[in-house]
Amino acid sequence: MPVNIESDVFPFHKLDSVGLQEVLKHLTLMDVFELSYTTANVKNVLGETSLPIKAIKISYNSNQPSIEIASGTSTFLWTFGYPEGVEMSDAGEYKVGRFLYKCMKSENGIHTDHFDIEQGFIAVLKYICSVFNCSNAVISELIIDLGVIEDCRTVCSHYTGFKSIERLAIYQSVPNHVAILSFGMNFDWILTNLIPKDMFLGIGVTEHVLTPRLDTFDLLPTPKRFNKILDLDHFGMxxxxxxxxxxxxxxxxxxxxxxxxxxxxxxxxxxxxxxxxxxxxxxxxxxxxxxxxxxxxxxxxxxxxxxxxxxxxxxxxxxxxxxxxxxxxxxxxxxxxxxxxxxxxxxxxxxxxxxxxxxxxxxxxxxxxxxxxLEMFLPERRREAVGIFLNGNGIVANEVEHAGFQFQNQIGPRDEVFPLRQMVQMELERFELRRLRGQPNEV
Incomplete structure (x- = not known):
């Protein structure tokens, strides 16, 4: 919880840089963040002799936007939303710029239910960069949901000064036609200025292109080409x-x-x-x-x-x-x-x-x-389907009594065997991918 005291119990701000560095290396990022709210003198000293940050992960998602920083020894997380399954305690109010946040505290993070994914988000990021040394930090991930970010270019412009962008992911959780068009127009600018090493593009943009048709021209909907992404070493679409x-x-x-x-x-x-x-x-x-x-x-x-x-x-x-x-x-x-x-x-x-x-x-x-x-073994049951056999007669589920996983030895040259466990793993992977994208799981 931030403390507002008039006098220092410990003259932290009077330490020289060597002594301060000695103290800081024994503190977590969470400790340093909380120290920054003790006095103005302490905050200023931390800004001058602060812990170097190696990586920053930025997520503009619709569920829980977050900023996560990492040094060589610890991490600090700020979320706009309360994470599930995390033990938290009341942390009181934190003033960041012109924003006042009622917060909860976990072991290595501060969490608020205030949802301001643009100006409030940037205010927190700027405060973190004023407390910690982010001059050599890389953006390990920049994830942007166009379902909640309408002006992607403005958001991306805040990250052009960082050392590098390791990964950029753009997707859309809910339809937002204006955001899609804006991104399509600014795609080249974004890649030219951010220069990500890896990118996932989770949207498509349709353009209306003037196309010749016999004696006339038609405006036909055509998928927009994102040529610059093909120049990256790592990409997905x-x-x-x-x-x-x-x-x-x-x-x-x-x-x-x-x-x-x-x-x-x-x-x-x-x-x-x-x-x-x-x-x-x-x-x-x-x-x-x-x-x-x-x-x-x-x-x-x-x-x-x-x-x-x-x-x-x-x-x-x-x-x-x-x-x-x-x-x-x-x-x-x-x-x-x-x-x-x-x-x-x-x-x-x-x-x-x-x-x-x-x-x-x-x-x-x-x-x-x-x-x-993995060892292919199923626990003993009365009858167990052990494999799916594809042959000229269709699909057959082979069953045996009181057995674990077995393979058939007599299989024709055109038959294929798909062990049940592996088929389940593949389908679970597809299920997880649909879940992450918010897509319905249809039977």
């Missing part, structure tokens, strides 16, 4: 209908997510062949989702020399720090057991090809943790 075959074959990222594309199986086949004939080792993985249909494995793997993949035996999923969507949460991609492997000539590299429903995942190398295969 939820609406990629504007990506052409030529765009796809000319991509040169480290990681990429292209959702809701209109790419064909033949486009993906050409992409694999192009990678096999290339000498570049830049690509780590790329994920492509097509809209309105399932992918054809036969077409994608046509004229390719493929082998049964063995990478998933040592690592069951791609847990890349770049496989994120609208939030900070990493969502791993689980490799199907029927994944295939393609290899470049002269042992110049190999890649895992995973095709599951409408999704193609091309994995060359992993930057995340290694997750070995």
């Amino acid at each position: 939820s609406e990629s209908e504007w990506i052409t075959s030529e765009d796809f074959l000319n991509l040169n990222p480290k990681t990429a997510i292209l959702m809701n594309t209109s790419l064909t199986d033949e486009d993906i086949n050409l992409f694999i062949k192009q990678w096999l004939n290339s000498t570049s080792d830049k690509l780590e993985w790329i994920e492509v989702q097509v809209q309105g249909r399932n992918l054809s494995k036969e077409s994608i793997l046509a004229d390719l020399q493929v082998q049964r993949d063995d990478y998933h035996l040592q690592n069951s999923r791609c847990s890349s720090i770049y496989r994120k969507f609208e939030t900070s949460q990493v969502i791993p991609f689980i490799f199907p057991l029927d994944s295939k492997k393609v290899s470049r000539a002269n042992n110049a590299g190999a890649a895992t090809i995973s095709i599951y429903r409408n999704t193609f995942f091309f994995h060359v190398k992993n930057d995340g943790p290694i997750t070995p295969q």
Whole structure:
């Protein structure tokens, strides 16, 4: 709770810089923030000899906007909203600029139910930067929900002075046509001035383009192209209908997510062949989702020399720090057991090809943790479905009595086996992704 005292119990502000640094290194960021509200002298001293901040995470979301800073030893969090499941106590009122916030306090954060996602948010950020040394801080994440931020350019302009923007995520929780149009007009400015290293674009923008039609012209709705995002090493898009075959074959990222594309199986086949004939080792993985249909494995793997993949035996999923969507949460991609492997000539590299429903995942190398295969075992029950077998006769759920997980040994050459546990994991991943986006889960 902020304390307003007329005299110092401890002459904190009279310490020299060496003595002050010695004291500060034993304090948490929460301690320093609270100290800044004791006296004006103490606040001024903290501003002059403050703890260096390494990273700042900014989230403009509709549920709980937040500012989180991190030093080498601790973190401090300010939220506009009370986090669930966190033990809090009354912290009284904090005056930040012209705003007065009634706050609660947790172990490493201050939380208020006051909701001012623009001016009030910036006032708190400026105060934090006046107390802590943020001169060399990077913005580790800048997440903006256009459902609550109408003027994206103005918001982004506050972050152009930071050392770097590691990740930028733009999405929309509720429709806001004005915000979408504003973002579309200012997209190039935002990328030019923020220069993010990684970006997720969770919206699509439709433009009306004058298109020739026989003897006249029509204004036709056309997906806007966001060409600058393709220059980044790491990017993802939820609406990629504007990506052409030529765009796809000319991509040169480290990681990429292209959702809701209109790419064909033949486009993906050409992409694999192009990678096999290339000498570049830049690509780590790329994920492509097509809209309105399932992918054809036969077409994608046509004229390719493929082998049964063995990478998933040592690592069951791609847990890349770049496989994120609208939030900070990493969502791993689980490799199907029927994944295939393609290899470049002269042992110049190999890649895992995973095709599951409408999704193609091309994995060359992993930057995340290694997750070995889980032991496939189900607890004993009276009767248990142990696998789904796809064959010419349709889908069959095989059941055995008093057994754990079993594999069939006699399977025809065209049959495929999908262990039940893995299918459940894949569906849970889809469920979690829909939940994070606020999409309905339809049965």
